[in-house]
Amino acid sequence: MNKAKKNNITIRIVSILIAVIMWSYVMNEVNPQTTKLFPGIKVDYINQDYLSEAGLAIMEPKEAKITVELAGRRSDINNINPNDIIVQADLLGYVEGVNRMIIDVKAPENVTVKSVSPQYIQLKLDSIITKEFNVSLETSGNTEDGHTPGEGEIKPSTVLIKGPRTWVNSVYKVVTTVQLSNINTDIKTSLPVRALDDKKEEVRGIEKEPNTVEVIMPILGTKNIPIRPRLKGSPLNGYIITDIQMNPVSIKVKGKKEILKDIEFLETEPIDIDLISISKDVPVNIVFPEGVELMDDKIKPLAKINVEKIIEKDIELDTSKLTFINLDTRYVVDKTSLPDKITITVRGAEGKIDALSENDITFYSDLSGLEKGTHSVNVKVILQEDIELIHTEPETIQLTIEEEF
Structure with missing residues (x-):
């Protein structure tokens, strides 16, 4: 191998080493x-x-x-x-x-x-359950004056509530609400139902079957009607009922308007006064016509029965106050011919008799057709109601009629 070729191989090896070193640097330093x-x-x-x-x-x-x-x-x-x-x-x-x-x-x-x-999730699961609830009818607002809602009817009267056990069990009641503001006629409508908890908040996440119900509600008239007491029996001998006061004097009732318009008063069931001798308050029951009832069933009427002893009393009347009627205008009565006093015996309730005075009594003689001279005439006495005249002494008096000068 010549020297040039050997140097070329060395260069290549060094280049590869440098590349590896550079890649390692980039990987470890630039992209760590x-x-x-x-x-x-x-x-x-x-x-x-x-x-x-x-x-x-x-x-x-x-x-x-x-x-x-x-x-x-x-x-x-x-x-x-x-x-x-x-x-x-x-x-x-x-x-x-x-x-x-x-x-x-x-x-x-x-x-x-x-x-x-x-690392984990605490998963809470509930079983799906179904419960049946009665539907309660609630109202909102006030009817027109002189009207009030009657007893409503709900169809169907129950619904099924379905959902997780926790939520279904939190349902306290199921309601539907009818709006009464300014209503004066019968109501027939379809309304949604709501499931409420014990805090009156709506329970979510449940199903209602059905979701709506039909509500039928009559709108009744109202009226204040006086109470009239009915009695049975008689007080103890020597006693009298002087007054019966009802408390309340009248009661507010509700019913169909066509029935109420013809009612002038309501009577009580017979109040037993047999052998009564003292005043007392007696609870009474009112007799209602069919279709009429109390607005407020908490009202408990009472009859206050006032009883007094019957007594007699003598009262002297001054004849100077005696009135003469139907006397011919030609004549006058000689007052000196009259007796000074007339005594009357009266009978009645002790309270009235004790309060009775001469000023409360009117007495007179009718001189119709009488001429001049001395005459025997009857004395007539007018008393208050419920006071009985027992006797007049004298029953007749002598008087002289003279010509008027």
Whole structure:
């Protein structure tokens, strides 16, 4: 081998060594090994059909995210998009309750997964259950004045609530709400139902079958109607009922307008006053026509029955106050011919008799057709209502009629 050829081979070997050294430098110094965190990578749940077939639902987490740390050459790491990282969790085989679910992470070529945080997902599963609930009818707003809602009807009266056990069990009641603002006619409408918890907040994530119900509600008239007491029996001998006061005096009722317009008063069931001798308050029941009822069923009417003893009393009347009627205008009565006093005996309730005075009594004589001379005439007495005249002494008086000068 000549010297020139030998030098050429040496140059080639040196060149290769230099190239290797340069490549190693570039790889290790210019494009070194590095790591990078990729936070918020969404975990894809696979085999979700299994949950449906097993009657299960994911309660939490509905959407899981993790942080992935990748290692590799800087150029490879920098070229990675978070969407290039595949994170999966297989739902197959898990049961109701809290499960520890394994995460599978697949990284792009030329890089490796250095760490995953968290390494596991606490998966809570609930069984799908169905419960039947009665639908309650609620109202909002006020009807037009003089009107009030009657008892509503819901069709169907029950609905089925389906969903995860936790949510279905949190349902306290199912309601539908009818709007009454300024309403004065009967209501027939279709309304949605709502499932509420014990804080009156709507429960989400459940199914309702059906979603709507038909509501039929009559709109009734209202009226204040006086109460009239009915009695049966008689007080104890020597006693009298002087007054019956109703509390309340009238009550507000509701019913069909065509019925209410003809009602002037409502009677009580017969109140037993047999042998009563003292005043008392008696609870009473009101007799309502068919289709009429109290607006407020908490009202408990009372009859205040006032009872007094019957007494007699003598009262002297001054004849100077005696009135004469139908006397011929030609004549006058000689007042000096009259007796000074007339005594009457009256009977009635003790309170009225004790309060009775001469000023409360009117007494007179009818002198129709009488001529001049002395006559015997009757004395007529007018008393207050419920006071009885027992006797007048004297029943007749002598008086003299004279010509008027």
